[in-house]
Amino acid sequence: MPPQLIAAINIRINPVLIDAGGFEITWHGLFTALGIAAGVWLAIRLARQARLNEDDSMSIAVVSVVSGIIGARVLWILEHTDQIQNVGDLFALTDGGISIYGAMIGGVLGGFIYVSLFKPKFPKWVALDVAAPGMILGQAIGRFGDFANGEHFASQTNLPWAFRYTHPQTDGPWAIWENGETVGGWFRGALDRAGEAPVPVHPVAGGYEPILDFIILGILLWMRRFPIGDGWRFVVYVLAYALVRGTLSIMRTDEALAIGALSVPQITAIVTGAAALLIAAWLLYRSRAGDRGSGGGRGPAPPRGRLRRGGLARG
Numbered sequence: 001m002p003p004q005l006i007a008a009i010n011i012r013i014n015p016v017l018i019d020a021g022g023f024e025i026t027w028h029g030l031f032t033a034l035g036i037a038a039g040v041w042l043a044i045r046l047a048r049q050a051r052l053n054e055d056d057s058m059s060i061a062v063v064s065v066v067s068g069i070i071g072a073r074v075l076w077i078l079e080h081t082d083q084i085q086n087v088g089d090l091f092a093l094t095d096g097g098i099s100i101y102g103a104m105i106g107g108v109l110g111g112f113i114y115v116s117l118f119k120p121k122f123p124k125w126v127a128l129d130v131a132a133p134g135m136i137l138g139q140a141i142g143r144f145g146d147f148a149n150g151e152h153f154a155s156q157t158n159l160p161w162a163f164r165y166t167h168p169q170t171d172g173p174w175a176i177w178e179n180g181e182t183v184g185g186w187f188r189g190a191l192d193r194a195g196e197a198p199v200p201v202h203p204v205a206g207g208y209e210p211i212l213d214f215i216i217l218g219i220l221l222w223m224r225r226f227p228i229g230d231g232w233r234f235v236v237y238v239l240a241y242a243l244v245r246g247t248l249s250i251m252r253t254d255e256a257l258a259i260g261a262l263s264v265p266q267i268t269a270i271v272t273g274a275a276a277l278l279i280a281a282w283l284l285y286r287s288r289a290g291d292r293g294s295g296g297g298r299g300p301a302p303p304r305g306r307l308r309r310g311g312l313a314r315g
Contacts (some may be wrong), residue, residue: 008200012102012166015149028145032098036065039138046224048129057118060127064111071106072098077197079256079264097151100139101268102246107135125231132237133220137243140213146208153186153254154204162200165189165208173199202251209248216240229287235280 018025040061047057075098077090111131115122146152150165150172165172168190176183176195186199202208216237223233246269249255255263262270 008160008164009163009203010164010166010198011147011150011170011172014149014167014169015151015171016169017207027148028151031145031148032142035138035140035142038141039134040065041133041134042097042137043134044152046133047127050126050130052126052130057127057130060111060115060119060122061131063114064107064131068103068107069098069108069139071109072100072103073217075099075102075105075264075268099265100142101265101272104135104241105268105272107131112239123230124235125234128234129230129232132234133217136213136217136220136237136241140210143205143210143213143234147203147210150206151188152205152252154202155251156182156199157202158200159202161203161207163203164198166198170198173201204248204251209244212248213241216244229283231279231283235276235283238272238279241242242269242276245269246273287309 013027015026015028016024017027017030043061044054044057048054051219073090076097079099080097108128109133110122111127115124115127147163150163150170153173163172165174170189172188173186174189174191174196175186176193177197178195182199183195190196197301219240220233220237223236246266249263249266252263252265255265258264258267
């Protein structure tokens with residue numbers, strides 16, 4: 001039998017929200033869609049406040065969403081090559097998984113390349129600044145799907161806020177218990193084995209991360225009150241999320257090690273964090289040198305008026 005906990009958060013949710021004749025809508029899919037919608041909505045709203053052309057902003061958002069989905073799937077595949085048995089598995093989004101970090105990287109790269117090739121006059125760093133709050137909002141909402149299905153395993157804990165996934169069809173961790181200890185490996189949901197029960201774990205993906213994501217969102221929105229240069233809000237977003245994701249990976253038990261004791265998300269956090277620091281150094285150098293080249297600072301705010309395609313408003 002599992003140990004008697006003083007308190008725990010029991011989550012009895014079927015991961016499948018709707019199952020109608022083979023057509024399934026999962027909680028994970030629902031919150032992923034809601035996260036994308038909310039993220040795009042916030043980014044477009046902030047773009048409007050920054051007096052960017054709304055049509056251009058929407059087209060960039062669409063490209064970023066598509067490239068983000070591709071990036072999310074690609075990075076997940078790189079993390080879980082053992083689950084790819086044939087070519088069809090590469091595209092099995094409904095049966096496989098996605099990586100939030102992959103979505104972030106794919107979305108940023110896709111949008112940046114699209115702007116560079118097709119809208120070179122569009123202020124790139126302003127666009128990244130308004131996109132950053134939308135991205136972290138989408139990530140936070142998407143994590144509610146992980147709260148519902150418990151697919152991301154984390155280290156066992158007896159803390160009173162431990163998550164314990166009690167629905168038999170959950171993707172959360174179960175195990176065989178003897179004398180208050182788990183015997184053998186963990187498995188997903190009930191398998192009708194003697195002595196099986198849910199394993200209480202740290203709420204890493206479905207609890208800690210969305211809370212920290214919302215804190216990052218609050219910081220980014222708070223920073224809009226101050227006249228800082230273009231690009232800095234994006235830098236703060238990338239650095240903050242790298243710190244959050246890299247640190248929380250320490251408590252994740254479902255991430256294979258890639259190099260030494262580092263998992264793929266931790267390596268990705270190091271690389272993206274280093275990239276953000278390089279961008280910060282370049283922004284600082286540009287600011288000190290007074291460089292206001294293409295894609296850089298906006299200069300004095302233009303008067304409100306008609307929107308210009310590919311750029312800022314003008315009278």
